[in-house]
Amino acid sequence: MRIGLVGTGRIGAFHASTLAGLDQVDEVVLTDAVPGAAETLAAEHGYGTAPDVDTLLGQVDGVVITTPTTTHAALLRQTVAAGLPTFCEKPVAMTLDESIELVDLVESSTVPVQIGFQRRFDTGYRRARDAVRSGDLGFVHTLRANTHDQAPPPAAYIPTSGGLFRDCSIHDFDIIRFVTGREVLSVYGVGANKGDDFFTEGGDVDTCAAVLTLDDDTVVTVSATRYNGAGHDVRLEVMGSAGTVGVGFDDSLAVRSAEDGVDYPRGPQKWSFMERFQPAYRRELGVFADLVAGRVSSPCTVRDGLQAFRIAEACELSRRRRARVDLAEIPDDSGTTGAGARSA
Ligand SMILES: NC(=O)c1ccc[n+]([C@@H]2O[C@H](COP(=O)([O-])OP(=O)(O)OC[C@H]3O[C@@H](n4cnc5c(N)ncnc54)[C@H](O)[C@@H]3O)[C@@H](O)[C@H]2O)c1
Structure with missing residues (x-):
């Protein structure tokens, strides 16, 4: 399975490494809004890269969103429109209105979405x-x-x-x-x-x-x-x-x-938090890989x-x-x- 990751900052770089270590994942493909950021990380660890989000969505089976909270809503709309199972870091969005709109969008689609509350794992x-x-x-x-x-x-x-x-x-x-x-x-x-x-x-x-x-x-x-x-x-x-x-x-x-x-x-x-919750993040993303494979339903929904x-x-x-x-x-x-x- 190929997992795309959008946003290679603090938690993005950490999740990329966790994803690459999962048995279910064959390749991790990165993209970032800052030119060269994804490529630098990918060169160090052997990940793939895509020049932008649209290209990435055409190459992968599921997407992990680790961009700033202000960008979650727009990216979630894109991944749901592309029909791709998505893991989105908390919080769902920057505002209450956007969060409600995303609940409506996801619940009226068949696309599974998991929100990143790792303490559940x-x-x-x-x-x-x-x-x-x-x-x-x-x-x-x-x-x-x-x-x-x-x-x-x-x-x-x-x-x-x-x-x-x-x-x-x-x-x-x-x-x-x-x-x-x-x-x-x-x-x-x-x-x-x-x-x-x-x-x-x-x-x-x-x-x-x-x-x-x-x-x-x-x-x-x-x-x-x-x-x-x-x-x-x-x-x-x-x-x-x-x-x-x-x-x-x-x-x-x-x-x-x-x-x-x-x-x-x-x-x-x-x-x-990375040191404290490393095993939980690993279990959380392992369950997301199972979600992409269609083996489980979302353990932490957009409504949660x-x-x-x-x-x-x-x-x-x-x-x-x-x-x-x-x-x-x-x-x-x-x-x-x-x-x-x-x-x-
Ligand atoms: N679950 C947790 O424990 C946990 C911990 C830290 C952060 N987070 C969440 O993760 C998200 C990211 O936090 P961070 O600290 O890693 O942020 P960060 O600023 O370190 O990294 C964000 C990255 O996203 C990139 N980016 C910004 N807009 C983009 C876009 N439109 N398309 C592609 N790339 C874009 C930036 O260039 C940057 O590399 C936040 O929503 C935060 O709440 C969750």
């Missing part, structure tokens, strides 16, 4: 999901989730990112739905600027938090920052009447204990992407309004409000 998050579903935790009352990046992305990334809730916390919003099987009813979001000026200049924050209420009354706290010098710290705790399960609590935990005589965690820490985006949108609105926002206020299709949102 992480062993720890899957065990947490199993613990909730088996009843081992009793009734679940509280979740705590965080995504604390060790260092900010390049300044040029921020204006195309959609902001911290839509770009970063969206991973937590998706995995909370995946682990609990519940929908979010309301949010209260806050943010702060403690680091570089380019966040403020771009209308964004570098640190944020939100309190979510799920549709079974479970209380969830979520936090994110671009400045976690201790390491890349991604965790989830799920607390219930009969037990608690934690994801991300191994010796790589990016926390130093303040207690006497405690040598946990022993380190070394993880320093990036929209649902996570709606939560992020509500948090951003709440931060700006300094007030709680009900998800019912955030549309989930072109004609109605979110009250009838479907579950994962």
Whole structure:
């Protein structure tokens, strides 16, 4: 099978290497808007190249989109029109309207599309999901989730990112739905600027938090920052009447204990999402290859992407309004409000 990849930046170069290592994939073909970028990467690793997206679409069996979020919608329209199974990095699109339009487009087509929420393929998050579903935790009352990046992305990334809730916390919003099987009813979001000026200049924050209420009354706290010098710290705790399960609590935990005589965690820490989630990215793209081969259906649909985006949108609105926002206020299709949102 030949897989085309559009956008050879940070995550694109990483996914190209992962794809090339999959048994199902015979060739990876790259293209990028910057002249020479795809060719340079391809020459180093033995990938193919195409001069532009149109040419690429004529040469491959499936497409991976790893371009900036601002370009996802236009590229998805192109790959769906070409009838090619597509993997698109999160978030689905830059705006809510585009995300809704893409749900309509994909659901009215027969083209399978998978959105890139790799935590769904992480062993720890899957065990947490199993613990909730088996009843081992009793009734679940509280979740705590965080995504604390060790260092900010390049300044040029921020204006195309959609902001911290839509770009970063969206991973937590998706995995909370995946682990609990519940929908979010309301949010209260806050943010702060403690680091570089380019966040403020771009209308964004570098640190944020939100309190979510799920549709079974479970209380969830979520936090994110671009400045976690201790390491890349991604965790989830799920607390219930009969037990608690934690994801991300191994010796790589990016926390130093303040207690006497405690040598946990022993380190070394993880320093990036690529290091933290490498096995999950591999499983995620392996499933995409199976999707291209017609062996499975999408494990993370565009509608799942929209649902996570709606939560992020509500948090951003709440931060700006300094007030709680009900998800019912955030549309989930072109004609109605979110009250009838479907579950994962
Ligand atoms: N799932 C994850 O953990 C994860 C991690 C990082 C980034 N992402 C997502 O991946 C996407 C890319 O992020 P990144 O950090 O790799 O960005 P990046 O800026 O490093 O790379 C983007 C690449 O796309 C190219 N490009 C831009 N417009 C293009 C177009 N129209 N056609 C072809 N190529 C084009 C650029 O030249 C660049 O090489 C974003 O949507 C981001 O949210 C996901």
